[in-house]
Amino acid sequence: MNQKILITALVVVVGLSTLAILEVSNGFISGLVFDQIPYNYTAKVWIPPTHPDDPSSGSLGGFYKINGKGKDFQFYLKLSGAEESESPLDYTAEGLNGTGRIEEIKVTPGTIYSLLTKDVRGAMFNTIFHGYMNMTCAAWTGVTYFKNDGKNFGGNFTIDGTMTDWEGNYTLKWETFRIAATADYLWYPNNQKSSAKRVQRTYYL
Template sequence: MNNKILIPIFIFLIICGFLTIELAEGNMEEILFDAIPYNYTSYVSIPSTGNSGTLGGYYQIFGKGTDFNFKIVLSGAENYEDPLDYIQDGLNGKGKVTSIEITYETISDLLSRNFKKAMLDTKFSGTFNMTCAAWTGYGNFSNDGKNFTGNFVINGTLNDWEGKFYLVPNGNRIDVPTNYIAYPHGNKAPGTITYINKTYFM
C-alpha cells in the first residue's frame, strides 16, 4: 500500500480507538451532549375536570447540554384559576441532566430528525425545580429507554401536591398519566388527603 492509503487508515484507526475509549468510560455522551443547544416547543392540553373546561397552551424546553429550562403556558387559564395557583407567566422551571447514555436508537432518531423519539430513546436521569404563581416545586425523572418516569412535590400557600408522572408515546403526541395526592399545606392528617389520577397531553 502507498502512503496515500495508509495515512487515512491510520488516522481512522486512531479516531476509532479514541471513540471506543471515550464510550467505554462514558465521557463521549457528556462531550457531545454539552456541545448541543436545543429549543423545542409544542402543545400541551389539560382535559376538563369538574367545573373547569379543557385548557390548552404550549410547553417549551430550551438549554444547552445538561442544563435546561422549561416553560408551560396555558392560554387564558389565569382568568379561571386562583392567582395563588396560576398567573399569566405560567409555570417556569430549571433542570439538570445528571446522567445520560446515548443509544443507537438516539442517533438514528436524530439523523431522521425525530427529536421527540430521540428524547424517549435516550437513557438519562435528572432533577428539576419549578415555580408558578405563589407555589414552588421540585422533582426528578429517569428514562431507561423504554419507561420515562418521574416524581414531583409542589408546596403551595394553601395546598400541597406530590406524586408520580409518566411520559408515554401515543402516535404524534405524548400522554402524561399522573397519580398524585393533594392535601392542605403541610397537613397530611387522616381525612385531608385527596387521591387524583389524571392524564395530560403533549
C-alpha cells in the same frame, strides 16, 4: 389548585425540556461534546382539554422557551390567557419558570435511528437520561426528578402551595400520535397529610 394547570404543566416541562435539548443538540449528546453545546429554543405549545367530552373543558395554548449549556438549562412556560380564568395562587401572567439539570444522558442505537429519521420524540423515548428541575409558578414552588432507563420514562414530584401540598409520580408513554402521561398523586391541605385525597388520571399531549 387547578389540577389541569398543575399536572399538565409539569408533564409539559419535563417532556419538552428533554425534547428541545435533543433537537438543538442534533444528536451530539455524549460526554464533553454535549457539555459544551449552548442552546436557545422557542416553540408553541398546545395543551388539549383534560376531558374532551366536556364542553366546559377548554384547551390551553401558549409557548415555551428553553436555554442553557450542556446539562444545565432554564425553562419558561407561558399559557396565554390562563391567568384570566385561574386563581392567582395557581397561575399568573408571569408564567412557570424552571431551572434544571440533566445529570446523565446516554445515546442508544434507538436514539441514532430516530434522529436519522428525524423522529425527535422517538429519540427522547430511546435516550437514557435522568435529572431534576426546580419550578416556581404563582404562589407555589416544586421539584421534580425524572428518569428514562430505556424501558420506563417517568418521575416523581412534590409541590408546596400556599394552601395545598402535592406529591406523586407520573409516567410518559409514546402512543401513535401523542404522548400519554399517567399521574398518580396525593393532594392535601398544608401539613395535613392525614386528610390527603388520591387522584389517578391520564393526560394526553
